[in-house]
Amino acid sequence: MEGLVIRHRTVEVNGISMHVAEAGPEVDAKGAVLFLHGFPELWYSWRHQMDHLGARGYRCIAPDLRGYGGTTAPPDVASYTAFHMVGDLVALLDTLGLAKVFLVGHDWGALIAWYLCLFRPERVTALANTSVAFMRNIMIRNGPDFVNPIEYFNRAYGPNYYKCRFQEPGVAEKQFAPAHAKRLMRQMLCHCFSHGVFCDEEMDDHNYPTSPLPPWLTEADMDYFVTSFEKTGFTGAINYYRNFDKNCELAAPWADAKVQVPTKYIVGGGDITYNFEGIQEYIHGGGFKEDVPLLDEVVVIPGAGHFIQQERAQEVSNHIYDFIIKF
Template identity: 70%
Template structure:
């Protein structure tokens, strides 16, 4: 059973979904990605609650029933990490097991850099750790790699992406994105794109019309600006995090990715993940799990498998 409430933390109202025994000291906090909601973790929340864990999944700022500040600069990683740590405090959580996906994974990496004292262990999915000390701004790198028409590049200027990502078109947008698949063989070598899917195709088997209705109803209400503002802070995050340029993630970690995830096919990423660079930056990385046949939305596509991997890892602590 999922319980819902709204709490005040870090100066904003945060919607939180919870499952499991509230008195349990073994707490898992789930951070969702773009363009998703707490709902993306529904399967894991059910599975881990049944195994004795208290599960907490907020809508991140700008999403769902959580507040959406109007200032683009209010969506930096520092603000969102601040939200999550403040949420820990409001809920009385000293240390947690942390699980992230996509932008939620990026926020989880930052949180573990800034406040490793609050995290017992980390399970991150989809997005591998990206060193803060890169010598080029993220937006410049993506422009050089893919050009200005790449979706993250298009997202940078306020108002431009909103014309494409209109709340009135939320159903088509969510159908395209959630049905997205990427492999080098199927892409013909073109750049990975956030909406590479045919909106006329039926939903994938892991996603029901009721699931789609939930996502769509929320984005029809809120629009996509809050979600897109995370991308508009990539360069700001890079600048603000400069003091952590050489920092390591000193938290026990398991990383999970699908072999059909676009993030697993960025240039050089597989060498980084499998040939030692990842382990240098995340010294307590215990293992990397690559799930065959899984795309980007791995916690929904391979729900039972991901739930079991999370439980297998965090049950050691």
């Protein structure tokens, strides 16, 4: 991270105040790259990629998304739909004077990136998405036999699955209290979401409170995340999950739409999202390419987990750069 210079500012977009981190040239850049983080993360998750691409002449922009970090967290659960998120991003691009950007997403940021490419493809030059593939049957109500995502997850993984447990306001907040941020962040960043599992039972106890960090995460990195979530709590982040079903209803007019943006998809072989039932058959069997006709490449990094842009920072940075340099 030596040599990384981050500029910070707060902008007013779509009725909220959004904290934005930037790196690389402010003008005369090769292009702008918009990074979208996931759960439970911040702009900081993209520090390595911002350093890498900023040094190569790209203007790098990484906001704290609605409900996270230095960005407004509306109290109403209904304020966290995909339409709100896409609206935030379009307003951000307008405020920054950017007609189009290269787009990079991870986890929930990847889902939002897919929605942005569906709703406003004219704002995206190319997409390098990580972790979460485009999943029409999870993202869009698309027929009479459609099953709402939370019902699907409940059937597939049971009511204790974290996406299901997050649904009732107030319940998850007891477990995800700001006072528990240090333990929770250590568990989630180091031990959960990888190798096909989420640590449902382990999130309720005090496992791993002082376990060694993996080599890709320093104590200073962990402190950055923990300090932020101690201040904000996790409610804003959890509210994304409470809009899974609503997003599908809102996106129903796009039931037959395809993602018409040049795309590269990068995932860790041990990522929970790469081990959902049927997902590998979809990704490699032609369904993914059918839904994303301009899919350029699928990259599976063996042994990598969920937080791939941090865990395999150099590899992911290289993959993103090698893709966007084509445009």
